[in-house]
Amino acid sequence: MSEEDGEIRSIDEINEKIKHGDAVVLTAEEMIKLVESSGLEVAAKEVDVVTSGTFGAMCSSGAFLNFGHSDPPIKMARCWLNDVPVYKGLAAVDGYLGASSMSETKGFEYGGGHVIEDLVSGRDILLRAESYGTDCYPRRHIETAITIDDLNQAMLVNPRNCYQKYDAATNSSDRVLYTYMGTLLPNYGNITFSGAGQLNPLCKDPNYETIGFGTKIFLGGGKGYIIGEGTQHNPTSGYGTLMVKGDLKQMNSRYLRGASFHRYGTTLYVGVGIPIPIINMRVARTAALKDDEIYVDIRDYGAAVRPDLRPVIKRVSYAELRSGKVTIGDRDIPSSSLSSYKMAREIAETIKKWILEGTFFLTRPIEPLPKHGRTKPLKVKGRELRVGDIMSRNVITAKPSDDIKEVAARLVERGIDHLPVVDEDGKLAGIVTSWDLARAIAQDKRRLEEIMTRKVIVAFENESIDVVVRRMAQHNISGVPVVDRKNNVVGILTTDDVSRKIVGGRTAQ
Amino acid sequence: MRVKLIYSHSVVEKPILASIVLKTGIPINILEARINAQKGELIISIPASGEKLEEILNLFRESGVQVQEFIETLRIDWDKCIACGACISPCPTRALRFREDWKLEFIEEKCVACGICVAACPVKAINMP
Ligand code: SF4
Ligand code: SF4
Numbered sequence: 001m002s003e004e005d006g007e008i009r010s011i012d013e014i015n016e017k018i019k020h021g022d023a024v025v026l027t028a029e030e031m032i033k034l035v036e037s038s039g040l041e042v043a044a045k046e047v048d049v050v051t052s053g054t055f056g057a058m059c060s061s062g063a064f065l066n067f068g069h070s071d072p073p074i075k076m077a078r079c080w081l082n083d084v085p086v087y088k089g090l091a092a093v094d095g096y097l098g099a100s101s102m103s104e105t106k107g108f109e110y111g112g113g114h115v116i117e118d119l120v121s122g123r124d125i126l127l128r129a130e131s132y133g134t135d136c137y138p139r140r141h142i143e144t145a146i147t148i149d150d151l152n153q154a155m156l157v158n159p160r161n162c163y164q165k166y167d168a169a170t171n172s173s174d175r176v177l178y179t180y181m182g183t184l185l186p187n188y189g190n191i192t193f194s195g196a197g198q199l200n201p202l203c204k205d206p207n208y209e210t211i212g213f214g215t216k217i218f219l220g221g222g223k224g225y226i227i228g229e230g231t232q233h234n235p236t237s238g239y240g241t242l243m244v245k246g247d248l249k250q251m252n253s254r255y256l257r258g259a260s261f262h263r264y265g266t267t268l269y270v271g272v273g274i275p276i277p278i279i280n281m282r283v284a285r286t287a288a289l290k291d292d293e294i295y296v297d298i299r300d301y302g303a304a305v306r307p308d309l310r311p312v313i314k315r316v317s318y319a320e321l322r323s324g325k326v327t328i329g330d331r332d333i334p335s336s337s338l339s340s341y342k343m344a345r346e347i348a349e350t351i352k353k354w355i356l357e358g359t360f361f362l363t364r365p366i367e368p369l370p371k372h373g374r375t376k377p378l379k380v381k382g383r384e385l386r387v388g389d390i391m392s393r394n395v396i397t398a399k400p401s402d403d404i405k406e407v408a409a410r411l412v413e414r415g416i417d418h419l420p421v422v423d424e425d426g427k428l429a430g431i432v433t434s435w436d437l438a439r440a441i442a443q444d445k446r447r448l449e450e451i452m453t454r455k456v457i458v459a460f461e462n463e464s465i466d467v468v469v470r471r472m473a474q475h476n477i478s479g480v481p482v483v484d485r486k487n488n489v490v491g492i493l494t495t496d497d498v499s500r501k502i503v504g505g506r507t508a509q
Numbered sequence: 510m511r512v513k514l515i516y517s518h519s520v521v522e523k524p525i526l527a528s529i530v531l532k533t534g535i536p537i538n539i540l541e542a543r544i545n546a547q548k549g550e551l552i553i554s555i556p557a558s559g560e561k562l563e564e565i566l567n568l569f570r571e572s573g574v575q576v577q578e579f580i581e582t583l584r585i586d587w588d589k590c591i592a593c594g595a596c597i598s599p600c601p602t603r604a605l606r607f608r609e610d611w612k613l614e615f616i617e618e619k620c621v622a623c624g625i626c627v628a629a630c631p632v633k634a635i636n637m638p
Contacts, residue, residue, distance in 0.1 A: 055591070055593075056593075057631065178628070182595045182599070182629055182631075183595070183599040183625060183628060183629040184599075185598075185599055185601075189599075190598035190599055191598060192595065192598060257591055257632055258632075259631035259632050260631060260633075261631055262628040262629065267631070269591060269593075269631070269632075324597075324606070324607075334597070334598040334603070335598055336594040336595070336596075336597035336598035336599075337593060337594040337595075337597075338593055338594065338595045338631070339593060339594075340591045340592045340593045340594070340611075341592070341594075341607075341611045342591075342592040342610070342611035342612060343591060343592065345611065
């Protein structure tokens with residue numbers, strides 16, 4: 001047992017103080033300042049509770065709703081709220097509304113997160129449901145308007161909230177990416193990040209000494225509870241998560257905001273805050289952790305690979321990210337957050353106020369959360385189809401100095417549309433299509449090099465077909481030369497190859 | 510003051526802006542430029558007011574450049590804004606930033622109305638009128 005383990009105060013003692021209005025409560029920012037001015041020892045002795053907060057997009061959020069029975073009753077098999085599908089694999093009038101479920105009529109603009117915000121705001125929501133009719137539930141269709149007051153229960157139950165920290169994002173590719181990490185400009189044009197860093201609840205007790213099953217928290221403007229570790233809980237690497245629950249009817253839409261990320265989808269901004277009782281020196285120390293001591297990786301979203309394989313560009317602290325620019329190589333790249341530091345601060349202040357008023361008491365966890373564990377990737381049975389599996393290896397190429405008419409004749413004879421142009425060493429120098437050639441002949445051009453496209457969109461043999469098909473669609477092209485790392489042409493892949501060789505889904509050849 | 514200059518085909522190749530800067534000594538800042546052989550459009554910011562500003566605008570007009578007032582570019586709904594920052598780093602002209610208290614701040618003079626922030630805002634708090 002180290003010195004740090006020695007108990008300074010118990011949770012019961014703190015609650016006693018709260019009852020008498022004697023508890024000393026600081027927000028995490030205030031705690032940091034106190035430690036800086038008076039030292040950790042003094043701060044740990046003086047402060048009973050440190051409050052934290054975060055307000056960010058948390059896609060794994062949603063609500064269990066119970067609609068009540070109609071007369072005649074219905075076993076809702078499919079159900080929509082404001083045209084947003086509700087999960088109905090539950091009992092007759094129970095449903096789960098997920099934050100990223102999207103409206104069937106408004107798409108990206110409106111989703112489950114927005115319905116939750118509208119419910120909490122007391123707005124009218126259009127409920128529509130269908131059924132096949134049973135002896136006990138004869139009704140087959142229902143359409144009505146409801147508000148949150150009409151629901152028997154509306155429980156926010158979020159399987160993954162409150163990430164301890166989250167890797168930042170940038171984009172090496174040559175086009176704008178619209179992601180769940182926001183708008184990422186081409187050529188490392190900007191960096192986005194998420195999480196409240198020094199205010200983030202799980203950063204304040206990363207050893208899970210005070211945060212556990214049953215801990216009472218601030219959730220969406222009301223009081224909620226931690227009901228377990230969240231999905232993808234990865235404490236070993238410092239990326240813990242929480243599963244939380246709270247009564248939607250007591251929440252406030254200021255802290256639950258429907259959102260949509262352009263061309264990505266809908267989500268919910270959730271406000272979460274946790275009070276950290278300063279029970280020993282170790283907790284005092286972590287509660288005072290600062291932005292410049294909390295590190296994440298900046299990952300390149302330009303690479304279409306599994307999230308954990310996205311190349312790491314740099315490891316940075318929240319302090320650097322929050323400063324508005326991050327230096328990479330000799331460039332200063334603008335950085336900005338996606339989660340709100342202002343709201344995180346407001347949440348930490350709110351819990352502090354509740355505790356000082358004596359309306360919020362601390363809970364001792366009934367069980368600790370797992371302190372170890374990692375997140376595994378999904379194993380895909382059968383091998384993912386790669387470019388090399390279906391590309392044509394027998395590729396016809398031309399030289400920059402070739403005569404356009406001759407080349408055109410060759411294309412017609414072979415019935416092909418795309419012709420990579422290679423230099424003396426066999427390296428890719430450009431591409432022409434049959435359409436380019438037809439136009440060039442009409443304009444009386446002579447040599448390929450006069451008309452070839454020099455900036456060629458290419459693929460590599462080991463890339464996934466889905467990734468390359470998306471690339472072709474984005475550039476509005478129907479074929480790409482396949483090159484090796486030395487830019488030698490090894491094949492060609494066309495949309496024709498893809499549709500001809502991939503029949504009935506994924507069963508190739 | 511920000512204005513939009515429209516250069517017609519006949520004047521697009523003349524160094525009008527440069528000579529006005531030299532003549533008046535006012536450092537005019539180009540915020541956005543779209544120019545090709547046929548015509549050009551510039552959005553500029555002129556750090557002057559009153560008579561001096563009128564003088565500059567007249568010099569442009571006399572040189573055959575059309576001058577338009579460049580009005581409100583963006584409308585931010587402050588009740589909706591959650592101060593997340595998602596609009597800040599994508600903005601090409603640094604027209605959006607956080608204040609000291611982490612509230613969003615919009616620096617209208619820098620904005621060129623490109624619309625990137627409109628798409629970037631997750632709660633649709635930014636509109637182009
Ligand atoms: S429209 Fe938005 S992104 Fe574009 S310059 Fe103005 S503030 Fe910046
Ligand atoms: S992205 Fe929207 S909500 Fe976020 S700071 Fe900008 S205007 Fe406000």
